[in-house]
Every structure is written in structure tokens, then in C-alpha cells.
Amino acid sequence: MKHIFKQGSNEEAPVLLLLHGTGGTEEDLLGLGEMISPDSSILSVRGNVLENGMPRFFRRLAEGVFDEEDLIFRTKELYEFVDSASQQYRFNRSEVVAVGYSNGANIASSLLFHYKNSLKGAILHHPMVPRRGMEIPDLNGLPVFIGAGANDPICTPQETEDLSTLLINAGAAVELHWERFGHQLTQTEAVSAAAWFEKNF
Template identity: 75%
Template sequence: MKHIFKEGKQDAPVLLLLHGTGGTEEDLLEVAKMIDEDASVLSVRGNVSENGMPRYFRRLAEGVFDEEDLIFRTKELYEFIDESAEQYGFDRSNVVAVGYSNGANIAGSLLFHYENSLKGALLHHPMVPRKSVEIPNLHGQSVFIGAGANDPICAPEETEELSKLLEEAGADVHVQWEHSGHQLTIEEVKGAAAFYKDNIK
């Protein structure tokens, strides 16, 4: 997978950066600096193209995921993180996802499908990746969700459902609501950074 790796300070977490639809591995580098300047960064470009726009998995329509492709691409990303840990010599158990929109959805899918896939996650405008699946034990994991009260793509009910599912699996979840739409706001990033410092790092 096309990616950028930047080594940070020893023992600092590795921030797994996952962009939104049409983004690239460059998109969230400044966000990563705001969250933790000392962290290593593994920023990955989605392997799927939708009308020339990179994504992490296919969708059938707006808000309707291709579940078969989602499962396949989640496994692909999970294995890529494993391979990257070997290649770059970082601690596989110290990976924190930072995802926006489509990137937040694939990060959520990692949590839904693989136990201990992430140390924690900062999810901006995520949806529920799959309905009616048994989620692995997430005890000890912390998840931040940034949400827009007026988000036309990710309705507040979707955010509340995702939060409930993650909490029922044992995760410590914090939702930060903004009076905004689907865009990633500076207030959200600041909130994610504070949550990360207090609960994950």
C-alpha cells in the first residue's frame, strides 16, 4: 500500500493516518503533529479508486458500504500494519488510528473485526462499519469520536449507535459534538489531541 512512514521518538505511539474519500497519505500529517509531535507516523493511501478518488473500500451508494470489499480491505490493512511493524521496527501494540470519514470507517472496521488491532482510535465523522456482528473485546481501549450535529452524511443517530456498540464491547468512548457538518474542524482535532494525551498516550 502506498504510504509514508516517519519515525518519531522511541517508545512513542505510532499514529496510523487514514484519510477521507479523495484524500492522500499527505492529508493528515499536520493533524498528526497537533496530536503528538513525538509520535511516529504511518500514513496510508486507500487502495480503492472511486472515479479517481482514493478510498479504503468500495461503496454501493452514499452511506451504503460494500461489505464484502470492506471485510477484504480491512484484512488487507490489518496485515499491512503487521508488515510495516516488521519493516520499520515499531511496536505493533502501540498503534493509534487517526481517521477521517472513509478513513475513520476503516479504522472502526479494524476494531470491529480484530482484537488488539489498535491501541486506541481517534475517529472523525465515522459511521457504523457493519451491523449485527460480534465485536471483539475492546476493554482497555479508548476511542474518541468527533461528530457534527449537522452532518449530512453521518447522522447523529449513527454516531450514537457506534458509540453504544463500542462501549458495549468494553471500550472507553468519548464523543465530541460540533455544530458543523461533515468537515474536520480544528476544535475536533484539539479535542482529539486532549483525549489522546489523557487516555491513550
């Protein structure tokens, strides 16, 4: 997968797995990653799917309707890529925290839904429920930050609450942060995510 790896100054700090939104690239969230944890190594990945020329992490059938078969395949692809990247760049595979926005947050959620111990934690900006009606692995105590818009037209408050409930029921420690700027990732949301990260890691 096309990606950027930046070695951090503190090998003890978790590695940040950066996952962009639809139409983004591996460059998009570098500033956010450095703001959240300046000392961390960064693995920023570009999605392998194109939708009208725009990179995504998995296909969708319509706005808000995921191609589940492709989602499962692409989640496995990303999971295996992080495994191989940890060997290539010699970082601790069990110390990876995902930071995703929109489509990137959805694939990060999908990692949590499909693979036990895939992540040490996750910052999900404006995520949706990746799949419903499936058994989620035990996420006992796993810290998750969800940034959401109370007036988000793409990811409704109900969708956010549903995801939060599913993660909590699987044992995750979820912190919900609400804004009123639609689907936008704001500075205040990013600052809250950074404060949450400092508190948890």
C-alpha cells in the same frame, strides 16, 4: 499499500496510523498527526480503492451504503499491511493508534470490529458504523475518541450514537465530541482530539 512513514522522536509514544477521507492521500492528515502527538512516529496510508479517480479504503454501493464484502477484504488488507510495516520500520505493533477521518475513520472502526488487539486506541473523525449485526471482539478499556457533527448530513447523529453504543458494549472507553459544522473536520475538533490523546497516552 502506498504510504509515508515518519520516524518520531520518542520511541515510547504510540505510532499514529493516519487514514484519510474519500479523495484524500497519505499527505492529508500529516499535520493533524503532528498536532495530536508531535513525538510519535507516523504511518500514513493511502486507500487502495478508486471511486471516480478518488482514493478510498473500500468500495461503497451508494452514499452511506458499504460494499461489505469489499470492506471485510480491505480491512484484512490494512491489518496485514500494518503488521508488515511494523516489521519493516521496527515499531511496536501493539502500540498503534489510528487517526481517521470519514472513510478513513470507517476502516479504522472496521479494524476494531474485526480484529482483537488491532489497535491500542482510535481517533475517529466523523465515522459511521462499519457493519451491523456482528460480534465485536472484547475491547476492554480501549480508548476511542469520536468527533461528530450534530448537523452532519453524511454521518447522522443517530449513526454516531449507534457506533458509540456498539463500541461501549464491547468494552471500549468512548469519548464523544460534538460540533455543528456538518461533515467538516474543524480546528476545535482536532484540538479536542489532541487533548484526549494526551490524557490517554
